[in-house]
Amino acid sequence: MVWNKIKPSFWDKQEVVSGTSTYQHTYRRIWKLAVILTGGVSLIPLIFLSVVNYRAVQNAIESEYLFRTTRVVSNTRRAVSFFLTERKFALDFIVHDNGFKSLNNPERLSAILENLKRSFGGGFVDMGVVDASGYQEAYVGPYNLEGKDYSGQKWFRQVLESGMYISDVFLGYRKVPHLVIAVRGSSESGTAYVLRASLSIAPFEDLLSNLALAGSGDAFIINQEGILQTSTRYHGGVLQKLSLQVPEYSSKTRVFEEQGPRGRALIVGYRYIDETPFILMIVKDKRECMAPCFKVGLELIAFLLICITVILTVILGTATYMVKKIQVADEKRNASLHHVEYANKMASIGRLAASVAHEINNPLAIISEKAGLIKDLFTFKTDYVHDAKLIGLVDSVLGSVKRAGTITRRLLNFSRNLQASIEPINLKEAILEVLGFMGKESELRSIEITTEVAEDIPILETDRGKLQQIMLNLVNNAFAAVQDGGHIDIKANRKDRDHVSITITDDGCGIAEDDLGRIYEPFFSTKTGQGGTGLGLSITYGLVQEIGGSIQVESALEKGTRFTITIPIRLEKIKNERNKGVVG
Amino acid sequence: MKEIKVLLVDDEEELVSTMAERLSLRGIDAHWSTSCEDALKRLESFQYDIAVLDVKIPKMSGIELKKEMEQRCARTKFIFLTGHGSEADFRAGTAEAGSEFYLVKPVGIEDLLQKMKELLEK
Numbered sequence: 001m002v003w004n005k006i007k008p009s010f011w012d013k014q015e016v017v018s019g020t021s022t023y024q025h026t027y028r029r030i031w032k033l034a035v036i037l038t039g040g041v042s043l044i045p046l047i048f049l050s051v052v053n054y055r056a057v058q059n060a061i062e063s064e065y066l067f068r069t070t071r072v073v074s075n076t077r078r079a080v081s082f083f084l085t086e087r088k089f090a091l092d093f094i095v096h097d098n099g100f101k102s103l104n105n106p107e108r109l110s111a112i113l114e115n116l117k118r119s120f121g122g123g124f125v126d127m128g129v130v131d132a133s134g135y136q137e138a139y140v141g142p143y144n145l146e147g148k149d150y151s152g153q154k155w156f157r158q159v160l161e162s163g164m165y166i167s168d169v170f171l172g173y174r175k176v177p178h179l180v181i182a183v184r185g186s187s188e189s190g191t192a193y194v195l196r197a198s199l200s201i202a203p204f205e206d207l208l209s210n211l212a213l214a215g216s217g218d219a220f221i222i223n224q225e226g227i228l229q230t231s232t233r234y235h236g237g238v239l240q241k242l243s244l245q246v247p248e249y250s251s252k253t254r255v256f257e258e259q260g261p262r263g264r265a266l267i268v269g270y271r272y273i274d275e276t277p278f279i280l281m282i283v284k285d286k287r288e289c290m291a292p293c294f295k296v297g298l299e300l301i302a303f304l305l306i307c308i309t310v311i312l313t314v315i316l317g318t319a320t321y322m323v324k325k326i327q328v329a330d331e332k333r334n335a336s337l338h339h340v341e342y343a344n345k346m347a348s349i350g351r352l353a354a355s356v357a358h359e360i361n362n363p364l365a366i367i368s369e370k371a372g373l374i375k376d377l378f379t380f381k382t383d384y385v386h387d388a389k390l391i392g393l394v395d396s397v398l399g400s401v402k403r404a405g406t407i408t409r410r411l412l413n414f415s416r417n418l419q420a421s422i423e424p425i426n427l428k429e430a431i432l433e434v435l436g437f438m439g440k441e442s443e444l445r446s447i448e449i450t451t452e453v454a455e456d457i458p459i460l461e462t463d464r465g466k467l468q469q470i471m472l473n474l475v476n477n478a479f480a481a482v483q484d485g486g487h488i489d490i491k492a493n494r495k496d497r498d499h500v501s502i503t504i505t506d507d508g509c510g511i512a513e514d515d516l517g518r519i520y521e522p523f524f525s526t527k528t529g530q531g532g533t534g535l536g537l538s539i540t541y542g543l544v545q546e547i548g549g550s551i552q553v554e555s556a557l558e559k560g561t562r563f564t565i566t567i568p569i570r571l572e573k574i575k576n577e578r579n580k581g582v583v584g
Numbered sequence: 585m586k587e588i589k590v591l592l593v594d595d596e597e598e599l600v601s602t603m604a605e606r607l608s609l610r611g612i613d614a615h616w617s618t619s620c621e622d623a624l625k626r627l628e629s630f631q632y633d634i635a636v637l638d639v640k641i642p643k644m645s646g647i648e649l650k651k652e653m654e655q656r657c658a659r660t661k662f663i664f665l666t667g668h669g670s671e672a673d674f675r676a677g678t679a680e681a682g683s684e685f686y687l688v689k690p691v692g693i694e695d696l697l698q699k700m701k702e703l704l705e706k
Contacts, residue, residue, distance in 0.1 A: 364690045365689040366599050368690035372602075
């Protein structure tokens with residue numbers, strides 16, 4: 001699994017405090033805390049600011065869009081209004097400039113229509129003069145509408161009442177959508193008549209289609225009943241009912257949002273065109289309007305993602321690095337604590353050994369003397385001199401006393417060796433003394449130990465106790481590694497002018513390659529549960545350094561292990577000679 | 585070995601008395617004492633060729649006792665007995681006393697005789 005490869009070394013590590021109480025995954029907790037806290041304080045403001053920023057951009061774009069829509073509606077309204085007003089006043093001018101009779105003359109009327117078309121461009125289709133009873137007296141245009149009766153029509157009544165009138169778009173007699181502008185005139189006899197001109201809706205449609213609205217934007221005109229007055233792109237044809245609601249009256253341009261027919265949000269801008277039945281509307285798809293906002297949002301999200309990735313990478317890296325440092329420092333501290341503990345323990349053992357040896361020595365001396373006296377008596381007085389059995393018994397007692405004496409002397413030596421002191425050492429004797437401790441075990445397990453010390457090795461000047469502890473630890477390890485009947489080979493050679501190297505080779509179980517790098521770590525043990533503390537090699541490593549040496553290991557599984565220590569022949573004097581030798 | 589006078593001083597009566605008896609069996613005039621006072625008192629009556637002193641005697645160290653004894657009887661030579669340590673340790677502690685002869689307990693009688701012989705021949 002990938003996790004196993006990238007997992008930091010402290011992840012499953014448990015902190016050991018004073019060798020007794022353990023806490024589960026302390027480093028993992030520290031790491032998590034660091035990551036969560038630093039991640040929290042850096043990412044939360046970043047995300048918060050990004051959201052605020054996005055909202056601000058969204059608001060700015062929205063208000064900008066509403067403003068633009070309002071402006072387009074206002075401008076277009078002005079154009080439409082101007083178009084109608086201009087024509088209305090033109091008709092008014094014609095009515096006042098020409099009398100009823102002159103207008104009733106079809107030739108004259110036709111000339112006026114031609115002039116209007118020439119001066120005002122498109123729009124005017126036809127013209128007619130209607131008398132007060134609603135009868136169309138004169139007509140010029142493409143349809144045959146002369147003599148039509150308009151007395152029943154709404155626009156006719158309206159124009160008689162208010163003098164001027166602009167109609168909705170309607171089909172009328174001609175069955176073509178158009179609108180009517182009519183003005184009331186007064187004949188020489190004082191009777192009212194009406195000059196009416198019909199306009200095609202094409203100019204409006206041109207005007208509206210020239211707005212060039214983006215995407216699915218739509219501009220059109222409706223009347224106050226919601227009937228479409230111009231054709232639209234998406235909201236139906238002329239004279240169809242608009243699917244949207246008719247907006248409420250307002251004297252100003254207004255913009256609002258509305259839910260469209262297919263559930264889409266629409267932005268609707270509108271303006272009532274004064275003195276006409278028309279309402280100008282511009283309808284836009286909100287989603288299209290906000291497209292730039294989405295783009296900004298996407299860019300923001302991309303930027304945010306990059307920032308988060310970089311921040312998280314830095315945080316994870318830093319946290320991992322720091323926690324690793326803490327772990328290493330802890331391990332170093334623990335190792336030195338344990339080294340001190342070990343040294344204290346050895347010193348206590350030394351004192352105990354010395355006092356036990358001393359206490360036993362006195363009775364041993366008495367036994368020795370008493371047994372010696374008995375033997376003397378047997379020898380000097382002739383009564384028992386030939387009793388071989390008695391002499392043998394006394395010799396046996398004396399032999400045992402001598403053995404016990406050897407043991408107490410060794411114990412005393414051991415305790416003395418724990419004191420730090422540099423003294424001349426015969427390496428060969430020192431090695432043999434260490435092997436003396438292992439003599440019984442090697443005999444029982446029939447382990448063959450060979451020792452080879454080169455002749456050119458001079459007397460060393462170093463710390464005997466430390467050197468012997470190093471040797472003892474390494475030989476002990478070799479004993480643990482070999483099978484019964486195995487071999488241990490100890491060799492010492494002069495490496496150069498100032499150094500000797502000692503190799504301890506066994507043909508035991510060996511050390512796995514993965515473990516080789518960790519064997520000097522405190523508490524690293526493959527003998528867990530078999531009495532291994534995992535401290536032996538860690539302490540050995542420390543001791544080798546203390547006497548100015550170095551240690552190397554080579555090993556192959558099932559083939560054996562070779563430890564090589566290289567130590568200086570003369571160790572510089574230790575500054576503080578602790579505890580001078582005790583004599584008593 | 586001609587008749588010589590030896591004083592053994594150690595707080596273990598069992599030890600010194602037995603050692604004295606064994607030396608006597610070998611024709612040596614051996615006396616013993618378990619305290620410094622007693623040992624110094626004996627010097628008033630006897631001139632000893634050799635004194636065998638334990639390094640640790642109650643009230644006084646073997647080395648101090650040696651100094652006292654040297655003042656009273658110049659011809660006496662000394663052997664020390666110790667329950668502790670090695671020759672190196674002993675020398676470190678007794679260098680100023682000028683003794684080169686020491687024995688680590690338990691002492692073989694033959695070793696003791698050998699040392700005495702060396703000392704007298706010096």
